[in-house]
Amino acid sequence: MKILEFAKKEKMVTRDFPVVPYEVTEGFRGKPEYSYEKCLGCGACAVACPSNAVTVKKDEERGLSVWKIDYNRCIFCGRCDEVCPTEAISLSKQYVMCVLFDKEDLTVTGEMKLRKCDSCGRYYSTERLYNYVYNKLISAGWDRATIDEKAKHLKFCPDCRREQAINNYVNQMTKRG
Ligand code: SF4
Ligand code: SF4
Structure with a gap:
């Protein structure tokens, strides 16, 4: 009865999502967005990431540092955002992250030249x-x-x-x- 009373008072208790996008509040922890141009390849985000969603690996054969984020593993804690010195990765308000067939579509990679x-x-x-x-x-x-x-x-x-x-x-x- 309490639920019925609540529904009667509030009128509408559901949203029209996904027809109408749901507006999230300020400070919402959504998908970390990566800016390759700003990234230094320092690896601070990979060290801070508790779920190993971010990795930075050396590809010595090609002389490249390979930065990668796997959104399948991300728990949206925001540690990467906190430690990045250049704001190359920061939490956004994006919360819809679905792919059709390939989980690899939920990854982003950036390659940077290594220094000797x-x-x-x-x-x-x-x-x-x-x-x-x-x-x-x-x-x-x-x-x-x-x-x-x-x-x-x-x-x-x-x-x-x-x-x-x-x-x-x-x-x-x-x-x-
Ligand atoms: S939000 Fe947290 S879990 Fe997701 S990539 Fe950043 S540090 Fe890793
Ligand atoms: S995203 Fe930021 S913290 Fe991570 S490697 Fe690039 S510059 Fe460093």
Whole structure:
């Protein structure tokens, strides 16, 4: 009886969706939209994603970093949106995500050129991420000579950076006697 009373009072308790699109409220967590142009391939979203919907993998044969989102796995938590430094991925109000036959149609991929370490020649980052950090330093007032001197580690992979740090430390200790 309560339901009948409610229906009588409210008149209409259903919507005309999908004939009339349903308006979601502000802050609704819908489909994460990806902008390939803005993406650096940094992988922060893949690390933050709790359901492994986002992956970033190196394809060394082709010299590419392959970014991929699988909407079949997404739980719309918004972690990718929170951690992305360039707003390349952000939650939208889109909630209709259906495909007819192929689940692969619910995936989006972006490929970015990898960058090699100046010391050992192994791939360690994307060109886009390197240029992003480089340009940040330029816009912070650093000139190219200063970057080459004080931030040369940007051009090296983590292993080579570690090795150089150890070598520098050993050299300093040797000089001190
Ligand atoms: S919204 Fe959450 S689950 Fe979906 S891709 Fe982003 S981090 Fe992963
Ligand atoms: S965090 Fe943003 S910039 Fe980095 S890989 Fe993910 S979408 Fe691209």
